[in-house]
Amino acid sequence: MTSVERSVVQTFAQPAVDKTVLRVADLTTGFRQDRSTVDVVRGVSFELKAGRTLVLLGESGCGKSVTARSVMRLHPDRAVISGSIALGDQELLTLSPRSMVQLRGQQIALVPQDPAGALSPLRKIGSQLSEVLRVHEVVSGRQARAERGLDLLSRVGISDPRRVAHAYAHELSGGMRQRVAIAIAIACDPAVLIADEPTTALDVTVQAQILDLFEDLQDRLGMATLLVTHDVGVAERMADEIAVMYAGRIVETGPAETVLGSPRHPYTAALLRALPAPGVARGELIPISGQPSAPAERPSGCPFRTRCSFVHDACSTYEPALLHTDVETYAACDLVHPQERVAS
């Protein structure tokens, strides 16, 4: 079977929904500083399923982007990473750098946060698409690659793919650039799509269009999606499952409706109260007081205790483990499981 046929079959094959594609277990990413290592991501575990979206939700600095980049092993040289990242039955953390290069973009693709910066300013859009298709040997032949590039552009909802293919990134609008970045990401029909704050840099109206596009593509291509965002609204709209991150850990996770409908962790509850929504007057919004502490100066015990309104004595003594709640979710809070102390 030639590579062209393979990609066509992949495109039209009915995706197997709910099959676990990527399994991350106990992922810890630290950065070397002087002689010590500061862990930015601490023991994060989650699974991505085909056709489903997991949203990593949290404030900036909570380690959600580092988690996403660690999955692609796109962390800087001074980072120390441990745990397990299994794509199918392949362990990514022990894979050779060369195999990892081939895997990126082909099996795990990234939609960047800021499409203005993420597209090469020097190459035309068409040439950037062709390059990815060529490197991953998806399509052979210059002409075929150009055709496939136009096809990809129209698949992400660009009505005049020819014009866009001949344009440079700076000649396109923000929404258009993000569509192009998505076209590049899905060029090789990846099994896993990682979107790092994909709508943060866009206008609100364009945000909605891009989110629509994500849903549409997921339905058609059946990718497992990891969506990183700080925006509860985006999470509400996109997530099948949600993992709320705080201070480098997942503090609450479960099916999206349950996490958002009956939050069990005070941090999740506080996040939801700070969210503007129709019908909620501005005065009713309650911001979370204080700042998340920097990784190097985390308080003892539960890292959220300095900002938590339910803080009590036990909070400073141990860091609660992620345990099953009374609903279908898991949460890491002493209130959910008082006295279930796990040595940390």
Next chain:
Amino acid sequence: MKRYLSQRLLLTIPILLGVSVIVFFTVQLVPGDPIATMVGAHATPETRHLMAHRYGLDRALPVQYVLWLGNALQGDLGASIARQTDVSGIVATAFTNTLTLTLFAASIAVVVGAGLAMAITFSRRRTSRMLSSIVSLASVSMPQYSLGVIVIVVFAANLAWFPAGGMHDVLAPDSYSSLVHHLILPGLTAAAIPTGIIARMFSAALAEESQEPYVDNLRARGLSEWRVRRHIVHGSLASLLTISGLQIGYLLGGVVFVEVVFAWPGIGELVYESISRRDYPVIQAGILVSALAFVITNLVVDVARAALDPRVRASGVTA
């Protein structure tokens, strides 16, 4: 691109006019009396007057300027006071020689400098990064005139591999191989400083480009490190052009030392000699041609940058 080109060409006209004004009037500031130099300090007032009239030196300065510029535009740069010949011919020959030396030195500087810069930025081995840094630092640290003398002592006087000066062998005045043979020592000497500057500035440009967010995204697309580097180099080429253009410009005006040390009959040596003879027309023409070459180099660099980098085209001409 056409719009960029025409804007850039239009901008060149006022620059050239400005250059001509500065060149003409600066030369007037050179102390000394050209007529006294020609006819001697004890000549009669009538003789002095006659000579002044003959060279147009008795007219008002602005008139002299307009006449000079008008003639210069027609390729007539006047007559040399000291040599009694046409300035255009002398300057043209000297400039060709300078250009030969400059282009030779510039090619070495750009190739070696860019190579060193890539080694400094991309090499995985610490030793080769260090070594390249040291070479680039050393080459900017030595003044041309002392380097020239050392090179002559070692390679011409002691080892006798290359001639110490001049452009051609007396016996084979037009031979190409003889020219190259004579070109090597002054070429290397002139190339040293620009090589180091290009290496250091281009490696900084490469490092800066590596930090651009798109570079990281190229890795996320699954491009190999080698391909990513090609993108980085492509993205830094506009900087390389700017840096090299400046260095070529400085070389054109700054090879005086090298030309004097190696007796290279170029424009630097010509002007240097003419200043001591108060030969105004030659000084003016020499500086004008050098300045012109500088302006043209910058023009070529800007146009090439625009052709290479769509960001430059988009932002338009900035003076």
